[in-house]
Amino acid sequence: MSECIIPTLTSSEVVESKSVLPKGWKADLSNLKALDLTQPVLELLRRTTSRLPQDVIEAIVKGRDEEEDGSRAFNTLNDMVRNINLSDGQVTPLCQDTGSIIFWVRHPFGLSQRAAKKQIREAVARATKNVWLRPNCVESLSGKNSGNNMDPFHEHHPAIHFEEWDRPEIEISVMQKGGGCENVGAQYRLPDAAIGAGRDIKGVRKCIIDAVVKAQGQGCSPGILGVAIGGDRVTGYEKSKELILRKLGTPNADPKLDALEKELTKDLNTLGIGPMGYGGHTTVLGLMVEEMYRHPASFYVSISYMCWSSRRGTLTLAASGQPSYDL
Amino acid sequence: MIRLTTPITEDQIRQLKVGDEVLLNGRVVLSRDIGHKYMKEQKPEWLKPILENMVIYHCGPVVRKNEDGSWSFVAAGPTTSIREEPYQAEVIDTYKVRGVIGKGGMGKKTSEGLRKTGAVYLHATGGAGSLLAERVKRVVDVKMLEEFGSPEAFWIIEVEDFPLVVTMDSHGGSLHEIVAQQSQERAKTLMA
Numbered sequence: 001m002s003e004c005i006i007p008t009l010t011s012s013e014v015v016e017s018k019s020v021l022p023k024g025w026k027a028d029l030s031n032l033k034a035l036d037l038t039q040p041v042l043e044l045l046r047r048t049t050s051r052l053p054q055d056v057i058e059a060i061v062k063g064r065d066e067e068e069d070g071s072r073a074f075n076t077l078n079d080m081v082r083n084i085n086l087s088d089g090q091v092t093p094l095c096q097d098t099g100s101i102i103f104w105v106r107h108p109f110g111l112s113q114r115a116a117k118k119q120i121r122e123a124v125a126r127a128t129k130n131v132w133l134r135p136n137c138v139e140s141l142s143g144k145n146s147g148n149n150m151d152p153f154h155e156h157h158p159a160i161h162f163e164e165w166d167r168p169e170i171e172i173s174v175m176q177k178g179g180g181c182e183n184v185g186a187q188y189r190l191p192d193a194a195i196g197a198g199r200d201i202k203g204v205r206k207c208i209i210d211a212v213v214k215a216q217g218q219g220c221s222p223g224i225l226g227v228a229i230g231g232d233r234v235t236g237y238e239k240s241k242e243l244i245l246r247k248l249g250t251p252n253a254d255p256k257l258d259a260l261e262k263e264l265t266k267d268l269n270t271l272g273i274g275p276m277g278y279g280g281h282t283t284v285l286g287l288m289v290e291e292m293y294r295h296p297a298s299f300y301v302s303i304s305y306m307c308w309s310s311r312r313g314t315l316t317l318a319a320s321g322q323p324s325y326d327l
Numbered sequence: 328m329i330r331l332t333t334p335i336t337e338d339q340i341r342q343l344k345v346g347d348e349v350l351l352n353g354r355v356v357l358s359r360d361i362g363h364k365y366m367k368e369q370k371p372e373w374l375k376p377i378l379e380n381m382v383i384y385h386c387g388p389v390v391r392k393n394e395d396g397s398w399s400f401v402a403a404g405p406t407t408s409i410r411e412e413p414y415q416a417e418v419i420d421t422y423k424v425r426g427v428i429g430k431g432g433m434g435k436k437t438s439e440g441l442r443k444t445g446a447v448y449l450h451a452t453g454g455a456g457s458l459l460a461e462r463v464k465r466v467v468d469v470k471m472l473e474e475f476g477s478p479e480a481f482w483i484i485e486v487e488d489f490p491l492v493v494t495m496d497s498h499g500g501s502l503h504e505i506v507a508q509q510s511q512e513r514a515k516t517l518m519a
Contacts, residue, residue, distance in 0.1 A: 072492065076452055079490075083458040087402075095456040096389045096402035096478075131401055134389045134478060143361050145476030180407040180431070180453065195518070206518050213514045216507055218407050218431035220453040267517050271510040276453055277431060278492070279506050309454040 002070045005081040026321040032110040041123035047327040048313040049132045050087045055248040056310045063282030073280025098133040099176035101158035106171045113162045168319035176311035184215035190299040199299045207301040217277015220307035222285045228302045230292035236302030243288040244306045257289045334380035335425040337445035345500040351489040357384045357482040361475045363414035378422035385429035387478030398466040402456030405430040416440025432503030448495035462489045
Protein backbone atom coordinates (compact mmCIF):
# COMPACT_ATOMS: atom_id res chain seq x y z
CA MET A 1 0.00 0.00 0.00
CA SER A 2 1.53 3.31 -1.05
CA GLU A 3 1.47 6.32 1.17
CA CYS A 4 -1.50 8.63 0.56
CA ILE A 5 -0.34 12.20 1.05
CA ILE A 6 -2.91 14.12 3.06
CA PRO A 7 -3.52 17.79 2.22
CA THR A 8 -2.43 19.93 5.13
CA LEU A 9 -3.37 23.49 4.30
CA THR A 10 -2.32 26.04 6.91
CA SER A 11 -5.15 27.34 9.08
CA SER A 12 -6.87 30.62 8.28
CA GLU A 13 -5.25 32.11 11.42
CA VAL A 14 -1.78 31.40 10.02
CA VAL A 15 -2.77 32.77 6.61
CA GLU A 16 -4.08 35.92 8.29
CA SER A 17 -0.88 36.31 10.27
CA LYS A 18 1.13 36.40 7.03
CA SER A 19 -1.21 38.92 5.38
CA VAL A 20 0.26 42.05 3.81
CA LEU A 21 -2.78 43.96 5.07
CA PRO A 22 -2.21 45.65 8.43
CA LYS A 23 -4.17 43.96 11.26
CA GLY A 24 -7.68 45.37 11.44
CA TRP A 25 -7.42 47.03 7.99
CA LYS A 26 -10.79 48.14 6.66
CA ALA A 27 -11.88 49.93 3.51
CA ASP A 28 -14.09 53.00 3.64
CA LEU A 29 -16.67 52.33 0.95
CA SER A 30 -18.54 55.52 1.76
CA ASN A 31 -15.63 57.36 0.15
CA LEU A 32 -14.89 55.39 -3.03
CA LYS A 33 -12.77 58.20 -4.46
CA ALA A 34 -10.18 57.71 -1.74
CA LEU A 35 -10.25 53.89 -1.89
CA ASP A 36 -6.90 52.21 -2.56
CA LEU A 37 -7.16 48.58 -3.69
CA THR A 38 -3.41 47.97 -4.06
CA GLN A 39 -2.77 46.20 -0.73
CA PRO A 40 -5.94 44.07 -0.61
CA VAL A 41 -5.32 42.92 -4.20
CA LEU A 42 -1.65 42.18 -3.45
CA GLU A 43 -2.85 39.99 -0.57
CA LEU A 44 -5.28 38.23 -2.93
CA LEU A 45 -2.39 37.40 -5.28
CA ARG A 46 -0.22 36.17 -2.41
CA ARG A 47 -2.95 33.66 -1.65
CA THR A 48 -3.91 32.58 -5.17
CA THR A 49 -0.32 31.94 -6.27
CA SER A 50 0.43 29.65 -3.32
CA ARG A 51 -2.91 28.10 -2.29
CA LEU A 52 -5.45 26.05 -4.21
CA PRO A 53 -9.18 26.30 -3.48
CA GLN A 54 -10.55 23.55 -1.21
CA ASP A 55 -12.87 22.13 -3.89
CA VAL A 56 -9.95 21.67 -6.31
CA ILE A 57 -7.83 19.94 -3.68
CA GLU A 58 -10.72 17.64 -2.79
CA ALA A 59 -11.20 16.71 -6.45
CA ILE A 60 -7.48 15.90 -6.83
CA VAL A 61 -7.53 13.71 -3.70
CA LYS A 62 -10.70 11.96 -4.87
CA GLY A 63 -9.04 11.27 -8.24
CA ARG A 64 -5.92 9.93 -6.54
CA ASP A 65 -7.99 7.59 -4.35
CA GLU A 66 -9.73 6.17 -7.42
CA GLU A 67 -6.46 5.36 -9.20
CA GLU A 68 -4.76 2.01 -8.79
CA ASP A 69 -2.51 2.02 -5.75
CA GLY A 70 1.10 2.69 -6.74
CA SER A 71 0.29 3.35 -10.41
CA ARG A 72 1.94 6.25 -12.25
CA ALA A 73 -1.39 8.10 -12.13
CA PHE A 74 -1.64 7.55 -8.37
CA ASN A 75 1.94 8.69 -7.76
CA THR A 76 1.52 11.75 -9.95
CA LEU A 77 -1.63 12.89 -8.14
CA ASN A 78 0.14 12.21 -4.85
CA ASP A 79 3.00 14.48 -5.99
CA MET A 80 0.44 17.16 -6.82
CA VAL A 81 -0.85 17.00 -3.21
CA ARG A 82 2.76 17.19 -1.96
CA ASN A 83 3.30 20.27 -4.08
CA ILE A 84 0.08 21.87 -2.78
CA ASN A 85 1.23 21.36 0.81
CA LEU A 86 4.72 22.67 0.12
CA SER A 87 3.70 25.88 -1.68
CA ASP A 88 1.09 26.72 0.91
CA GLY A 89 3.51 26.25 3.81
CA GLN A 90 6.29 28.25 2.14
CA VAL A 91 4.06 30.83 0.46
CA THR A 92 5.78 30.20 -2.87
CA PRO A 93 4.18 29.81 -6.30
CA LEU A 94 2.47 26.45 -6.87
CA CYS A 95 3.76 26.46 -10.43
CA GLN A 96 6.61 28.34 -12.08
CA ASP A 97 4.10 29.43 -14.69
CA THR A 98 2.17 31.85 -12.52
CA GLY A 99 0.04 32.49 -15.57
CA SER A 100 -1.65 35.36 -17.26
CA ILE A 101 -3.38 37.38 -14.58
CA ILE A 102 -7.08 37.97 -15.17
CA PHE A 103 -9.33 40.02 -12.90
CA TRP A 104 -13.08 40.41 -12.65
CA VAL A 105 -14.14 43.44 -10.62
CA ARG A 106 -17.76 43.97 -9.58
CA HIS A 107 -18.37 47.28 -7.92
CA PRO A 108 -21.08 49.76 -6.90
CA PHE A 109 -21.67 53.08 -8.63
CA GLY A 110 -18.99 55.64 -7.86
CA LEU A 111 -15.80 53.61 -8.18
CA SER A 112 -13.30 55.04 -10.63
CA GLN A 113 -12.33 52.21 -12.98
CA ARG A 114 -9.31 54.19 -14.10
CA ALA A 115 -8.01 54.50 -10.55
CA ALA A 116 -8.84 50.85 -9.75
CA LYS A 117 -6.98 49.70 -12.86
CA LYS A 118 -3.89 51.64 -11.83
CA GLN A 119 -4.00 50.15 -8.33
CA ILE A 120 -4.54 46.60 -9.56
CA ARG A 121 -1.62 46.97 -11.98
CA GLU A 122 0.54 48.23 -9.12
CA ALA A 123 -0.45 45.19 -7.02
CA VAL A 124 0.58 42.86 -9.87
CA ALA A 125 3.92 44.67 -10.26
CA ARG A 126 4.59 44.36 -6.52
CA ALA A 127 3.59 40.67 -6.49
CA THR A 128 6.12 40.15 -9.31
CA LYS A 129 8.81 41.94 -7.31
CA ASN A 130 8.01 39.71 -4.31
CA VAL A 131 8.62 36.65 -6.56
CA TRP A 132 4.99 35.54 -6.15
CA LEU A 133 4.54 35.99 -9.90
CA ARG A 134 6.96 35.27 -12.74
CA PRO A 135 7.32 38.08 -15.28
CA ASN A 136 5.01 36.64 -17.96
CA CYS A 137 4.45 39.56 -20.26
CA VAL A 138 6.60 39.67 -23.41
CA GLU A 139 6.47 41.75 -26.56
CA SER A 140 5.05 39.41 -29.18
CA LEU A 141 7.50 39.73 -32.08
CA SER A 142 10.75 40.51 -30.28
CA GLY A 143 9.99 38.23 -27.30
CA LYS A 144 11.34 40.94 -25.00
CA ASN A 145 10.11 40.54 -21.43
CA SER A 146 8.71 43.70 -19.84
CA GLY A 147 10.05 42.39 -16.53
CA ASN A 148 7.16 43.38 -14.27
CA ASN A 149 4.13 41.67 -15.83
CA MET A 150 2.98 44.98 -17.27
CA ASP A 151 2.01 45.51 -20.86
CA PRO A 152 3.37 49.05 -21.03
CA PHE A 153 1.65 50.34 -24.18
CA HIS A 154 -1.78 48.87 -24.58
CA GLU A 155 -2.49 47.75 -21.03
CA HIS A 156 -3.97 44.38 -21.99
CA HIS A 157 -2.04 42.58 -19.28
CA PRO A 158 -3.10 42.10 -16.57
CA ALA A 159 -6.58 41.74 -18.06
CA ILE A 160 -9.26 43.46 -15.98
CA HIS A 161 -13.01 43.07 -16.54
CA PHE A 162 -15.16 45.65 -14.76
CA GLU A 163 -18.85 45.39 -14.09
CA GLU A 164 -20.95 47.86 -12.15
CA TRP A 165 -23.67 46.27 -10.04
CA ASP A 166 -26.40 47.48 -7.72
CA ARG A 167 -24.92 45.95 -4.58
CA PRO A 168 -22.91 47.94 -2.03
CA GLU A 169 -19.90 45.63 -1.81
CA ILE A 170 -16.87 45.24 -4.08
CA GLU A 171 -15.94 41.79 -5.29
CA ILE A 172 -12.63 41.10 -7.02
CA SER A 173 -11.90 37.67 -8.48
CA VAL A 174 -8.60 36.69 -10.00
CA MET A 175 -7.44 33.76 -12.09
CA GLN A 176 -3.84 32.79 -12.83
CA LYS A 177 -4.14 31.07 -16.19
CA GLY A 178 -1.05 29.13 -17.24
CA GLY A 179 0.20 29.22 -20.83
CA GLY A 180 0.31 25.45 -21.30
CA CYS A 181 -3.38 25.04 -20.59
CA GLU A 182 -4.30 28.21 -22.46
CA ASN A 183 -2.67 26.72 -25.57
CA VAL A 184 -4.97 23.69 -25.57
CA GLY A 185 -8.18 25.74 -25.44
CA ALA A 186 -10.28 25.39 -28.60
CA GLN A 187 -13.11 27.08 -30.45
CA TYR A 188 -15.42 25.13 -32.78
CA ARG A 189 -17.79 26.49 -35.39
CA LEU A 190 -20.81 24.26 -35.83
CA PRO A 191 -21.65 22.39 -37.92
CA ASP A 192 -18.19 20.84 -37.92
CA ALA A 193 -17.91 18.12 -40.55
CA ALA A 194 -14.47 16.95 -39.42
CA ILE A 195 -15.84 15.66 -36.12
CA GLY A 196 -19.43 15.19 -37.27
CA ALA A 197 -20.80 17.78 -34.86
CA GLY A 198 -24.17 19.39 -35.63
CA ARG A 199 -25.88 22.39 -34.08
CA ASP A 200 -27.29 20.61 -31.05
CA ILE A 201 -26.27 19.39 -27.61
CA LYS A 202 -24.85 16.20 -29.11
CA GLY A 203 -22.63 18.34 -31.32
CA VAL A 204 -21.44 20.31 -28.30
CA ARG A 205 -20.59 17.05 -26.57
CA LYS A 206 -18.46 15.99 -29.54
CA CYS A 207 -16.52 19.26 -29.49
CA ILE A 208 -15.67 18.81 -25.81
CA ILE A 209 -14.52 15.22 -26.24
CA ASP A 210 -12.45 16.20 -29.28
CA ALA A 211 -10.78 19.08 -27.43
CA VAL A 212 -9.83 16.87 -24.46
CA VAL A 213 -8.40 14.16 -26.72
CA LYS A 214 -6.39 16.75 -28.66
CA ALA A 215 -5.11 18.28 -25.39
CA GLN A 216 -3.85 14.90 -24.07
CA GLY A 217 -1.66 15.72 -21.04
CA GLN A 218 -0.36 18.98 -22.47
CA GLY A 219 -2.62 21.26 -20.48
CA CYS A 220 -1.45 19.57 -17.25
CA SER A 221 -4.34 17.17 -16.76
CA PRO A 222 -6.52 16.53 -14.84
CA GLY A 223 -8.08 19.67 -16.26
CA ILE A 224 -11.13 21.78 -15.52
CA LEU A 225 -13.13 22.87 -18.55
CA GLY A 226 -15.14 26.03 -19.08
CA VAL A 227 -17.44 25.68 -22.08
CA ALA A 228 -19.51 28.48 -23.61
CA ILE A 229 -22.17 27.56 -26.17
CA GLY A 230 -22.92 30.49 -28.46
CA GLY A 231 -21.79 34.11 -28.23
CA ASP A 232 -19.27 35.33 -30.77
CA ARG A 233 -15.56 34.53 -31.09
CA VAL A 234 -14.65 36.97 -28.32
CA THR A 235 -17.57 36.74 -25.89
CA GLY A 236 -17.62 32.94 -26.14
CA TYR A 237 -13.99 32.57 -25.08
CA GLU A 238 -14.40 35.26 -22.44
CA LYS A 239 -17.36 33.45 -20.90
CA SER A 240 -15.62 30.06 -21.07
CA LYS A 241 -12.80 31.44 -18.95
CA GLU A 242 -15.03 33.12 -16.43
CA LEU A 243 -16.89 29.83 -15.93
CA ILE A 244 -13.73 28.30 -14.45
CA LEU A 245 -14.26 30.56 -11.44
CA ARG A 246 -17.23 28.38 -10.49
CA LYS A 247 -16.67 26.02 -7.58
CA LEU A 248 -16.31 22.37 -8.57
CA GLY A 249 -19.30 20.32 -7.48
CA THR A 250 -21.81 23.17 -7.59
CA PRO A 251 -24.74 22.17 -9.79
CA ASN A 252 -25.52 23.99 -13.02
CA ALA A 253 -28.74 26.02 -12.75
CA ASP A 254 -29.83 24.70 -16.14
CA PRO A 255 -30.95 21.05 -15.71
CA LYS A 256 -30.04 19.98 -19.27
CA LEU A 257 -26.54 21.44 -18.92
CA ASP A 258 -26.18 20.00 -15.43
CA ALA A 259 -26.91 16.56 -16.89
CA LEU A 260 -24.38 17.20 -19.68
CA GLU A 261 -21.69 18.23 -17.18
CA LYS A 262 -22.20 15.16 -15.02
CA GLU A 263 -22.38 12.71 -17.90
CA LEU A 264 -19.34 14.19 -19.69
CA THR A 265 -17.19 14.27 -16.55
CA LYS A 266 -17.79 10.54 -16.25
CA ASP A 267 -17.23 9.86 -19.96
CA LEU A 268 -14.08 11.96 -20.29
CA ASN A 269 -12.59 10.01 -17.40
CA THR A 270 -12.90 6.82 -19.44
CA LEU A 271 -10.58 8.22 -22.16
CA GLY A 272 -7.52 6.89 -20.33
CA ILE A 273 -5.44 10.04 -20.72
CA GLY A 274 -4.97 10.43 -16.96
CA PRO A 275 -2.83 12.82 -14.93
CA MET A 276 -0.17 14.48 -17.14
CA GLY A 277 -1.23 12.15 -19.97
CA TYR A 278 0.50 9.14 -18.41
CA GLY A 279 -2.68 7.07 -18.58
CA GLY A 280 -5.23 6.62 -15.79
CA HIS A 281 -8.81 7.39 -14.81
CA THR A 282 -8.42 11.04 -13.81
CA THR A 283 -8.45 13.11 -16.99
CA VAL A 284 -10.75 15.94 -15.88
CA LEU A 285 -11.76 17.23 -12.46
CA GLY A 286 -14.96 18.76 -13.76
CA LEU A 287 -16.55 20.99 -16.36
CA MET A 288 -18.82 24.01 -16.43
CA VAL A 289 -21.07 24.71 -19.38
CA GLU A 290 -23.14 27.77 -20.09
CA GLU A 291 -25.46 28.67 -22.92
CA MET A 292 -25.36 32.15 -24.48
CA TYR A 293 -27.39 33.73 -27.26
CA ARG A 294 -25.82 33.90 -30.71
CA HIS A 295 -26.17 35.31 -34.21
CA PRO A 296 -28.46 33.03 -36.28
CA ALA A 297 -25.63 32.30 -38.70
CA SER A 298 -22.98 31.50 -36.07
CA PHE A 299 -22.78 28.66 -33.59
CA TYR A 300 -19.54 28.64 -31.63
CA VAL A 301 -18.47 26.28 -28.90
CA SER A 302 -15.61 27.89 -26.97
CA ILE A 303 -13.60 25.76 -24.59
CA SER A 304 -11.10 26.98 -22.02
CA TYR A 305 -8.92 24.37 -20.38
CA MET A 306 -7.59 25.02 -16.87
CA CYS A 307 -4.76 22.91 -15.50
CA TRP A 308 -5.10 20.95 -12.23
CA SER A 309 -3.42 23.88 -10.50
CA SER A 310 -6.57 25.98 -10.84
CA ARG A 311 -5.48 29.15 -9.14
CA ARG A 312 -8.45 31.36 -8.50
CA GLY A 313 -9.67 33.43 -5.57
CA THR A 314 -12.07 36.15 -4.60
CA LEU A 315 -11.71 39.15 -2.35
CA THR A 316 -14.87 40.76 -1.03
CA LEU A 317 -14.95 44.20 0.53
CA ALA A 318 -18.26 44.18 2.40
CA ALA A 319 -20.36 47.34 2.70
CA SER A 320 -18.84 47.72 6.17
CA GLY A 321 -15.39 47.78 4.52
CA GLN A 322 -14.43 44.44 6.05
CA PRO A 323 -12.19 42.44 3.65
CA SER A 324 -12.66 38.69 3.30
CA TYR A 325 -10.91 36.13 1.13
CA ASP A 326 -12.27 32.78 0.03
CA LEU A 327 -8.80 31.16 0.22
CA MET B 328 14.26 3.31 -9.72
CA ILE B 329 17.35 4.15 -11.79
CA ARG B 330 19.87 6.74 -10.60
CA LEU B 331 21.63 8.69 -13.32
CA THR B 332 24.27 11.38 -13.02
CA THR B 333 25.21 13.82 -15.77
CA PRO B 334 27.28 13.70 -17.95
CA ILE B 335 25.60 10.55 -19.30
CA THR B 336 27.04 8.14 -21.88
CA GLU B 337 25.19 6.90 -24.94
CA ASP B 338 25.44 3.35 -23.52
CA GLN B 339 23.56 4.35 -20.38
CA ILE B 340 20.86 6.00 -22.47
CA ARG B 341 20.38 3.03 -24.77
CA GLN B 342 19.54 0.86 -21.75
CA LEU B 343 16.56 3.03 -20.76
CA LYS B 344 13.05 1.99 -21.76
CA VAL B 345 9.67 3.70 -21.74
CA GLY B 346 8.21 3.52 -18.22
CA ASP B 347 11.55 3.52 -16.37
CA GLU B 348 11.58 5.79 -13.35
CA VAL B 349 14.74 7.86 -13.04
CA LEU B 350 16.29 9.99 -10.30
CA LEU B 351 18.57 12.46 -12.03
CA ASN B 352 21.64 14.03 -10.41
CA GLY B 353 24.22 16.55 -11.54
CA ARG B 354 24.11 19.43 -13.99
CA VAL B 355 21.11 20.27 -16.11
CA VAL B 356 20.71 23.15 -18.58
CA LEU B 357 17.39 25.01 -18.86
CA SER B 358 16.17 26.11 -22.26
CA ARG B 359 12.80 26.69 -23.88
CA ASP B 360 11.28 28.59 -26.81
CA ILE B 361 13.75 31.40 -27.58
CA GLY B 362 16.74 29.23 -26.66
CA HIS B 363 15.73 26.43 -29.02
CA LYS B 364 15.14 28.78 -31.94
CA TYR B 365 18.53 30.35 -31.21
CA MET B 366 20.32 26.98 -31.01
CA LYS B 367 18.82 25.74 -34.26
CA GLU B 368 19.35 28.93 -36.25
CA GLN B 369 22.69 30.13 -34.90
CA LYS B 370 24.28 26.94 -33.55
CA PRO B 371 26.46 28.86 -31.07
CA GLU B 372 29.82 27.17 -30.43
CA TRP B 373 30.01 28.32 -26.82
CA LEU B 374 27.16 26.01 -25.84
CA LYS B 375 28.94 22.87 -27.06
CA PRO B 376 31.00 22.14 -23.92
CA ILE B 377 28.00 23.04 -21.76
CA LEU B 378 25.58 20.68 -23.49
CA GLU B 379 27.62 17.67 -24.59
CA ASN B 380 26.31 14.51 -22.89
CA MET B 381 24.10 16.70 -20.74
CA VAL B 382 20.36 17.07 -20.22
CA ILE B 383 18.19 20.00 -21.37
CA TYR B 384 15.24 20.96 -19.20
CA HIS B 385 12.22 22.74 -20.74
CA CYS B 386 11.55 25.10 -17.87
CA GLY B 387 11.09 28.81 -17.22
CA PRO B 388 11.69 29.05 -13.49
CA VAL B 389 10.59 31.50 -10.85
CA VAL B 390 13.91 32.73 -9.46
CA ARG B 391 14.97 34.84 -6.52
CA LYS B 392 18.15 36.91 -6.48
CA ASN B 393 19.78 36.65 -3.06
CA GLU B 394 21.55 39.49 -1.31
CA ASP B 395 24.99 38.04 -2.09
CA GLY B 396 24.14 38.08 -5.81
CA SER B 397 23.54 34.33 -6.07
CA TRP B 398 20.25 32.89 -7.39
CA SER B 399 17.69 30.52 -5.88
CA PHE B 400 14.99 28.56 -7.69
CA VAL B 401 11.58 29.11 -6.10
CA ALA B 402 9.37 27.20 -8.55
CA ALA B 403 10.73 25.07 -11.37
CA GLY B 404 8.37 22.60 -13.01
CA PRO B 405 8.44 21.69 -16.71
CA THR B 406 6.83 23.63 -19.54
CA THR B 407 5.01 22.04 -22.51
CA SER B 408 7.64 20.42 -24.74
CA ILE B 409 5.79 20.09 -28.02
CA ARG B 410 6.55 23.74 -28.87
CA GLU B 411 10.19 22.70 -29.34
CA GLU B 412 9.27 19.96 -31.83
CA PRO B 413 10.55 21.93 -34.86
CA TYR B 414 13.97 22.38 -33.19
CA GLN B 415 14.59 19.51 -30.78
CA ALA B 416 15.98 16.75 -33.00
CA GLU B 417 18.52 19.08 -34.57
CA VAL B 418 19.53 20.55 -31.21
CA ILE B 419 20.07 17.07 -29.79
CA ASP B 420 22.21 16.11 -32.74
CA THR B 421 24.23 19.34 -32.97
CA TYR B 422 25.11 19.37 -29.29
CA LYS B 423 25.04 15.60 -28.54
CA VAL B 424 22.47 16.08 -25.81
CA ARG B 425 21.55 12.86 -23.98
CA GLY B 426 18.23 13.78 -22.49
CA VAL B 427 15.39 16.27 -22.61
CA ILE B 428 13.14 16.93 -19.61
CA GLY B 429 9.71 18.38 -20.14
CA LYS B 430 6.03 17.65 -20.04
CA GLY B 431 3.39 16.47 -22.47
CA GLY B 432 5.77 14.53 -24.70
CA MET B 433 7.05 15.27 -28.19
CA GLY B 434 6.37 14.12 -31.73
CA LYS B 435 7.75 11.85 -34.40
CA LYS B 436 10.59 14.11 -35.48
CA THR B 437 12.01 14.22 -31.96
CA SER B 438 11.44 10.50 -31.48
CA GLU B 439 13.54 9.87 -34.59
CA GLY B 440 16.19 12.26 -33.26
CA LEU B 441 16.33 10.42 -29.94
CA ARG B 442 16.85 7.15 -31.78
CA LYS B 443 19.52 8.54 -34.08
CA THR B 444 21.64 10.40 -31.54
CA GLY B 445 20.99 8.20 -28.51
CA ALA B 446 18.91 10.33 -26.17
CA VAL B 447 15.72 10.04 -24.12
CA TYR B 448 12.73 12.20 -23.23
CA LEU B 449 12.18 12.41 -19.49
CA HIS B 450 8.81 13.49 -18.15
CA ALA B 451 8.44 15.58 -14.99
CA THR B 452 5.17 16.33 -13.21
CA GLY B 453 3.74 19.53 -14.66
CA GLY B 454 2.67 22.11 -12.12
CA ALA B 455 4.79 20.62 -9.35
CA GLY B 456 6.76 23.87 -9.18
CA SER B 457 7.82 23.92 -5.56
CA LEU B 458 8.29 20.16 -5.27
CA LEU B 459 10.80 20.20 -8.15
CA ALA B 460 12.49 23.43 -7.04
CA GLU B 461 13.34 21.63 -3.78
CA ARG B 462 15.49 19.22 -5.79
CA VAL B 463 17.52 22.05 -7.32
CA LYS B 464 20.56 22.24 -5.10
CA ARG B 465 22.48 25.04 -6.73
CA VAL B 466 22.34 27.54 -9.54
CA VAL B 467 25.76 27.24 -11.16
CA ASP B 468 25.45 29.92 -13.84
CA VAL B 469 23.06 31.69 -16.16
CA LYS B 470 23.65 32.64 -19.80
CA MET B 471 21.70 35.08 -22.00
CA LEU B 472 19.71 36.41 -19.04
CA GLU B 473 19.70 39.99 -20.31
CA GLU B 474 18.93 39.01 -23.89
CA PHE B 475 16.17 36.42 -23.29
CA GLY B 476 14.69 37.39 -19.90
CA SER B 477 14.57 35.10 -16.88
CA PRO B 478 11.95 32.54 -18.04
CA GLU B 479 13.88 31.94 -21.28
CA ALA B 480 17.53 32.16 -20.20
CA PHE B 481 19.98 29.23 -20.16
CA TRP B 482 20.08 28.48 -16.43
CA ILE B 483 22.72 25.93 -15.48
CA ILE B 484 21.72 24.14 -12.31
CA GLU B 485 22.66 21.16 -10.15
CA VAL B 486 19.86 18.79 -9.22
CA GLU B 487 19.63 16.02 -6.66
CA ASP B 488 17.33 13.02 -7.14
CA PHE B 489 15.18 14.88 -9.63
CA PRO B 490 12.16 12.54 -10.15
CA LEU B 491 11.44 11.65 -13.79
CA VAL B 492 9.80 9.02 -15.96
CA VAL B 493 11.18 7.92 -19.34
CA THR B 494 8.23 8.44 -21.67
CA MET B 495 10.17 8.37 -24.96
CA ASP B 496 13.22 6.15 -25.31
CA SER B 497 16.06 5.85 -27.84
CA HIS B 498 14.43 2.86 -29.56
CA GLY B 499 11.37 4.63 -30.93
CA GLY B 500 9.12 3.88 -27.93
CA SER B 501 6.69 6.57 -26.76
CA LEU B 502 4.15 6.37 -23.97
CA HIS B 503 2.49 9.50 -25.38
CA GLU B 504 1.82 7.80 -28.68
CA ILE B 505 0.26 4.81 -26.94
CA VAL B 506 -2.00 6.94 -24.72
CA ALA B 507 -2.99 9.15 -27.67
CA GLN B 508 -3.95 6.14 -29.81
CA GLN B 509 -5.96 4.48 -27.05
CA SER B 510 -7.81 7.67 -26.13
CA GLN B 511 -8.62 8.39 -29.79
CA GLU B 512 -10.11 4.91 -30.07
CA ARG B 513 -12.20 5.41 -26.96
CA ALA B 514 -13.32 8.85 -28.19
CA LYS B 515 -14.73 7.26 -31.36
CA THR B 516 -17.04 5.16 -29.20
CA LEU B 517 -18.03 8.13 -27.04
CA MET B 518 -18.76 10.28 -30.09
CA ALA B 519 -20.76 7.65 -31.94
